[in-house]
Amino acid sequence: MSEFILRILKHSWIMKILRIIIGGIFIYASFDKIIHPDRFAGIIMDYRILPWSLINISAIWLSCLELLVGVLIIGGIWVRSCSLLLIFLCLLFIGGMSFSLAKGISLHCGCFSTSLSGEARTWGSLWQEGLILLGCVWLWRMTLKRD
Amino acid sequence: MKKESGNVTKANALTNIHNLRISITQDLFRIMFLMFTSLVLGIIVNSIHPMGLPIRLSKVKTPGIPTWVWNQLHITDAQTAFEEVSAGQGLLVDVRDRKDYQKGYAQGAINLPYHEFEEYYPAFAKRVSKEEHLFIYCYGSIECVLSSRVAKRLLVYGFKNLTTIKQGFAAWKKSNLPIDKKSQDMK
Numbered sequence: 042m043s044e045f046i047l048r049i050l051k052h053s054w055i056m057k058i059l060r061i062i063i064g065g066i067f068i069y070a071s072f073d074k075i076i077h078p079d080r081f082a083g084i085i086m087d088y089r090i091l092p093w094s095l096i097n098i099s100a101i102w103l104s105c106l107e108l109l110v111g112v113l114i115i116g117g118i119w120v121r122s123c124s125l126l127l128i129f130l131c132l133l134f135i136g137g138m139s140f141s142l143a144k145g146i147s148l149h150c151g152c153f154s155t156s157l158s159g160e161a162r163t164w165g166s167l168w169q170e171g172l173i174l175l176g177c178v179w180l181w182r183m184t185l186k187r188d
Numbered sequence: 189m190k191k192e193s194g195n196v197t198k199a200n201a202l203t204n205i206h207n208l209r210i211s212i213t214q215d216l217f218r219i220m221f222l223m224f225t226s227l228v229l230g231i232i233v234n235s236i237h238p239m240g241l242p243i244r245l246s247k248v249k250t251p252g253i254p255t256w257v258w259n260q261l262h263i264t265d266a267q268t269a270f271e272e273v274s275a276g277q278g279l280l281v282d283v284r285d286r287k288d289y290q291k292g293y294a295q296g297a298i299n300l301p302y303h304e305f306e307e308y309y310p311a312f313a314k315r316v317s318k319e320e321h322l323f324i325y326c327y328g329s330i331e332c333v334l335s336s337r338v339a340k341r342l343l344v345y346g347f348k349n350l351t352t353i354k355q356g357f358a359a360w361k362k363s364n365l366p367i368d369k370k371s372q373d374m375k
Contacts (some may be wrong), residue, residue: 104227121215
């Protein structure tokens with residue numbers, strides 16, 4: 042049974058769908074950040090991790106990085122490298138959010154929107170990021186022999 | 189036979205490790221290239237963006253505030269703000285969270301909480317004229333960032349005459365200026 046499931050998950054169509062989903066998530070996530078870099082910088086600031094001198098450049102850079110990597114993954118270019126980079130970004134993000142939550146800082150994710158409406162993030166809401174991380178890890182693992 | 193198959197397995201494992209090393213090295217170079225390219229792309233987009241941010245904080249002291257916004261903001265102290273508002277020359281705006289506002293606010297201040305800006309702004313815009321001189325304050329850290337952020341949003345929406353109060357509500361209390369507790373509901 043588990044072999045059958047593994048075979049399905051390794052199928053090229055499943056991998057294509059996974060690439061489109063993951064690439065699409067990051068492209069979608071980048072839009073609001075590119076349109077509102079000021080608000081995104083404010084959200085990064087709320088994490089209280091980076092020094093102030095690095096916040097603006099991080100806001101400018103991260104949004105474009107997400108867009109670029111999302112486009113490349115959907116296009117099937119350098120998928121292994123892009124998914125490795127996304128794994129790193131997901132871990133960085135989960136780590137940053139965990140650090141801020143542990144300090145008791147109430148914050149909005151800034152993942153898909155720079156709007157402040159909506160609930161502040163909690164430990165329980167990290168599962169969404171965990172799911173994306175799993176998808177990136179699977180994508181990387183399956184492309185290990187290619188590219 | 190057993191020894192031969194053991195050697196083959198070992199050779200395969202070494203080949204796999206070798207291939208993995210090559211893959212990871214290749215990936216690291218590509219990742220560095222992607223990071224550099226996205227940085228350049230980000231700087232280019234930022235330079236033409238209407239809300240483009242200063243790369244380095246020098247003149248602009250707070251992250252997330254474009255230079256043109258910073259240039260249009262004035263900063264004053266609590267006493268001066270109080271005198272101007274008392275003379276009918278402006279309106280106080282409290283951008284702290286609603287629950288903190290309800291515990292006590294500068295006399296006559298209207299609450300426009302930063303974290304619920306989108307919900308409170310429509311009522312605020314109906315009540316407050318865009319020509320009004322607004323004195324905005326927040327909690328009171330040395331760099332009162334919520335004031336600047338709300339001021340930025342208000343500038344974009346067409347409010348022209350904005351001043352932030354240095355060290356916010358903390359400075360107001362320290363100067364023994366009048367405080368109210370009765371709510372001025374904006375919602």
